[in-house]
């Protein structure tokens with residue numbers, strides 16, 4: 256059986272590497288632990304000089320990671336990946352901050368990834384590259400003579416061609432990623448936006464709905480929505496009731512309805528808009544009848560837009576509490592710290608309303624986790640942005656436009672007042688959309704599409 260080689264910027268090497276909140280790591284970890292293989296990427300460390308990969312073996316997975324130098328981290332990660340590509344891909348061009356040298360460094364780091372990976376490769380490896388940090392990698396691997404099956408999955412959205420064109424350098428990067436054999440997207444809209452961009456700006460031809468061609472090479476396109484292990488997450492959430500964090504939160508609520516947000520502290524997550532909607536909810540409801548907990552794990556703190564957002568949230572949260580708080584009650588609890596996955600699962604189970612309102616999101620696994628965490632007998636209500644990829648699957652959630660604060664406030668109030676029968680009916684539909692899928696199934700679907708393999712010899716997902 257051919258080996259799977261996963262390449263991603265963020266590599267969640269077990270023990271080590273703090274701060275792994277993020278959909279990519281969550282989606283891939285289970286698959287790799289079950290299948291084995293090699294996982295290559297950034298160690299998470301920033302050091303003085305570029306050194307060759309460090310190797311760690313854990314279970315059946317080999318982790319090969321390289322450090323970034325200060326200049327690489329600034330140009331490739333903070334600068335071009337998160338200061339240009341991330342906002343562009345999420346349709347937020349006003350947050351872009353482009354410096355020509357960052358694009359050069361981005362391309363250089365992609366070449367460095369290739370240089371360090373190639374000596375570790377075997378001839379029949381199947382290579383699976385992940386996300387916007389590594390758009391140039393498929394091209395760099397081909398240039399170095401790698402001929403084997405190479406797939407690429409974009410975890411984030413892809414915008415319409417005119418919106419994509421605002422990122423300087425995107426044309427060349429689209430051409431580079433087209434050197435892969437299979438490109439995977441979260442939704443049909445992302446696939447079609449990418450295809451239109453490749454045709455409109457990068458000289459590709461669309462041979463069929465799901466086939467592009469560039470320079471005589473065909474590239475297949477597919478849609479593979481990222482999934483969570485819903486039954487496992489449900490069991491984790493249910494098991495939390497006996498734990499201290501669960502009970503401390505529960506006791507502190509004294510019967511108040513809990514609204515919950517769980518995100519990385521990121522400009523795409525619509526956090527100021529969410530707090531504004533919450534402010535309007537508080538203004539309408541009886542004091543002490545509800546409380547919101549917003550957990551916002553700090554992320555990418557070297558990017559100016561993220562630092563500004565932190566200040567904006569601190570200030571908005573303070574304003575809500577000073578306006579509406581009582582001597583014995585505050586409406587909003589804002590935590591700028593990650594919590595463990597288990598703790599989050601328990602909090603989700605306690606929350607009457609899950610508020611997941613990104614301005615734009617590739618998938619948003621938190622939405623699926625919130626559904627999975629509910630008690631089927633007395634489930635909470637998911638309020639979900641229609642601009643999250645998850646909205647395509649979770650149509651029974653209450654879908655909102657995160658730019659409409661008043662509309663969101665009305666919907667949150669409707670969620671708070673929703674009768675049990677409707678909560679159950681909506682939850683059952685959402686649960687049905689996620690119960691049978693798994694990250695392993697997601698990965699196997701992609702790998703099956705990438706190329707033939709003797710999958711039959713593997714145990715079925717979840718066994």
Ligand code: ADP
Nearest residue numbers: 276277278281518519550552593594619620621
């Ligand atoms: P993104 O990939 O943009 O961060 P997702 O919602 O797809 O967004 O995935 C985020 C993952 O990280 C989820 O599994 C979620 O539970 C976890 N996560 C996000 N924020 C936090 C937080 N503040 N504390 C703990 N876990 C978090």
Ligand code: G6P
Nearest residue numbers: 265276277278279386410411555
């Ligand atoms: C999103 C991206 C991932 C990234 C994660 C966390 O899920 O799609 O590629 O790993 O956010 O962000 P970070 O910058 O900490 O890796």
